[in-house]
Amino acid sequence: ANATNIGAATPDATGDKSTEDDKDDRAAQSLLNKLIRSNLVKNTNQVEVLQKDPNSPLYSVRTFEELRLKPQLLQGVYSMGFNRPSKIQETALPMMLAEPPQNLIAQSQSGTGKTAAFVLAMLSHVDPSRKYPQCLCVSPTYELALQTGKVIEQMGQYYSEVKLVYAIRGNKLPRGTKLQEQIVIGTPGTMLDWCGKFKFFDPKKILVFVLDEADVMIDTQGHQDQSIRIQRMLPQSCQMLLFSATFEESVWNFAKRIVPDPNIIKLKREEETLDTIKQYYVLCNSREEKFKALCNIYGAITIAQAMIFCHTRKTAGWLAGELSREGHQVALLSGEMQVEQRAAVIERFREGKEKVLVTTNVCARGIDVEQVSVVINFDLPVDKDGNPDNETYLHRIGRTGRFGKRGLAINMVDSKMSMNILNKIQEHFNKKIERLDTDDLDEIE
Numbered sequence: 001a002n003a004t005n006i007g008a009a010t011p012d013a014t015g016d017k018s019t020e021d022d023k024d025d026r027a028a029q030s031l032l033n034k035l036i037r038s039n040l041v042k043n044t045n046q047v048e049v050l051q052k053d054p055n056s057p058l059y060s061v062r063t064f065e066e067l068r069l070k071p072q073l074l075q076g077v078y079s080m081g082f083n084r085p086s087k088i089q090e091t092a093l094p095m096m097l098a099e100p101p102q103n104l105i106a107q108s109q110s111g112t113g114k115t116a117a118f119v120l121a122m123l124s125h126v127d128p129s130r131k132y133p134q135c136l137c138v139s140p141t142y143e144l145a146l147q148t149g150k151v152i153e154q155m156g157q158y159y160s161e162v163k164l165v166y167a168i169r170g171n172k173l174p175r176g177t178k179l180q181e182q183i184v185i186g187t188p189g190t191m192l193d194w195c196g197k198f199k200f201f202d203p204k205k206i207l208v209f210v211l212d213e214a215d216v217m218i219d220t221q222g223h224q225d226q227s228i229r230i231q232r233m234l235p236q237s238c239q240m241l242l243f244s245a246t247f248e249e250s251v252w253n254f255a256k257r258i259v260p261d262p263n264i265i266k267l268k269r270e271e272e273t274l275d276t277i278k279q280y281y282v283l284c285n286s287r288e289e290k291f292k293a294l295c296n297i298y299g300a301i302t303i304a305q306a307m308i309f310c311h312t313r314k315t316a317g318w319l320a321g322e323l324s325r326e327g328h329q330v331a332l333l334s335g336e337m338q339v340e341q342r343a344a345v346i347e348r349f350r351e352g353k354e355k356v357l358v359t360t361n362v363c364a365r366g367i368d369v370e371q372v373s374v375v376i377n378f379d380l381p382v383d384k385d386g387n388p389d390n391e392t393y394l395h396r397i398g399r400t401g402r403f404g405k406r407g408l409a410i411n412m413v414d415s416k417m418s419m420n421i422l423n424k425i426q427e428h429f430n431k432k433i434e435r436l437d438t439d440d441l442d443e444i445e
């Protein structure tokens with residue numbers, strides 16, 4: 001799996017560590033992305049559409065007006081600062097709002113507008129004059145459910161007759177309760193209890209069922225079964241919608257069980273490339289020498305903002321300390337921090353409050369800080385077995401082709417072993433990594 005350490009909240013916990021961490025990782029990574037994302041991710045790829053009925057015309061919209069939304073919802077959309085539908089929304093929204101409703105499986109990387117799309121679909125389909133649940137939305141974790149709930153509240157801010165309730169652990173309702181809210185959002189276990197065991201609402205009256213973050217969902221033992229059991233209680237006519245950031249075989253198999261006769265929309269992520277990056281390496285003999293080389297680089301060139309990657313938390317902590325002693329404004333991002341804390345650090349760095357961000361692997365994947373012009377691999381990225389991790393390397397320093405500004409990457413090499421890794425990375429990408437003499441830095445810039 002491509003798991004990073006993002007969510008390893010309890011790295012020392014006993015038990016089946018690898019899978020536990022993986023699961024945590026995905027959910028935490030996803031939450032972190034939501035917390036720091038304020039804009040759509042740019043993507044120049046075409047959406048691929050597979051229609052259930054290939055002969056029916058395919059509609060896509062360029063404006064929100066074309067969707068004939070209720071005025072309260074259009075106002076909500078505009079108040080969120082959306083001017084026009086995102087790439088995936090152009091096709092997904094007409095499908096979701098069609099009459100009769102159509103089922104949809106949609107996959108695109110995080111930040112492309114999936115949540116906003118299904119929230120709009122749910123809000124469009126409810127009848128606020130009926131005081132019972134009509135839309136269900138299941139999310140993999142409590143925190144992710146809360147985030148989606150916030151989007152519903154925001155987009156529905158001018159449509160106050162529509163109410164929302166959270167089916168999440170800790171939200172205990174008295175027996176015999178009959179829910180009046182039109183939208184129920186929650187995690188699969190509590191949701192299943194609420195409709196199956198406690199009968200807080202009638203699943204037969206549900207019009208729209210949304211399963212969000214399917215790839216995170218299937219990582220948790222039990223979530224798959226619970227989701228399928230909820231789905232089985234819903235009427236045939238209920239619209240089923242499933243969303244995922246990635247699409248491995250396992251996600252696909254799950255999706256097909258949840259969503260019968262689906263339309264399918266996919267948007268490939270933007271390719272990353274090293275073409276616009278100048279890559280260098282520096283030869284050193286120790287951690288201290290690497291630090292000295294780093295200081296020389298800082299002395300020689302103007303660096304607006306840099307990200308520095310270390311292999312361990314310990315090195316990252318040490319380096320952050322040394323750098324701030326040198327007078328740099330340093331932020332440290334590390335695995336033991338809570339997701340919210342990490343989001344706050346990244347936010348400050350984005351705002352330019354700190355100029356250097358020192359981090360372990362945790363922020364290598366999924367987070368793009370666009371203004372960063374220099375990336376320093378204080379340690380080269382390696383996998384668990386010590387082999388070069390090309391994918392992480394690319395993700396740390398690569399830029400998405402068309403939008404990428406020119407960048408600079410500097411790799412610190414401190415042993416035969418790391419030289420070997422560097423050579424392998426160079427071979428893999430077939431792109432020269434030039435030697436840099438940090439005592440004579442005229443060549444860069």
Ligand code: ADP
Pocket residue numbers: 037038039040041080081082083084085086089108109110111112113114115116117
């Ligand atoms: P995903 O669910 O795919 O991760 P989101 O729906 O959360 O994506 O959207 C990512 C970000 O882009 C959010 O900050 C959201 O408010 C914003 N966004 C979504 N749709 C639009 C749009 N049509 N125009 C502008 N911003 C949008």
